[in-house]
Amino acid sequence: MPRAAGGRDAGTRFTHDPTTGTSAEVRRVQPYEARKTYRCPGCNQEIAEGVAHVVVVPLGEPGERRHWHHGCWAHRSGRPPGR
Numbered sequence: 001m002p003r004a005a006g007g008r009d010a011g012t013r014f015t016h017d018p019t020t021g022t023s024a025e026v027r028r029v030q031p032y033e034a035r036k037t038y039r040c041p042g043c044n045q046e047i048a049e050g051v052a053h054v055v056v057v058p059l060g061e062p063g064e065r066r067h068w069h070h071g072c073w074a075h076r077s078g079r080p081p082g083r
């Protein structure tokens with residue numbers, strides 16, 4: 001387990017992305033920025049338009065960005081996505 005990166009309220013930070021196994025940039029998306037419906041890889045449910053969430057972009061792979069619910073992202077380490 002890496003040292004906990006959570007708890008800070010920074011807008012952007014880097015963390016370990018369990019879906020790719022690499023470092024990733026994490027950015028908060030505000031409700032007014034969420035203009036599309038996204039699929040959350042944590043729960044496989046949709047993130048509705050206008051809902052604040054987080055976007056995770058693997059370092060060096062901007063095309064692989066993923067959108068997560070805040071709750072799903074916060075709990076990802078205790079409940080890894082099934083494979």
Ligand SMILES: [Zn+2]
Pocket residue numbers: 040041042043044045068069072
């Ligand atoms: Zn979710």
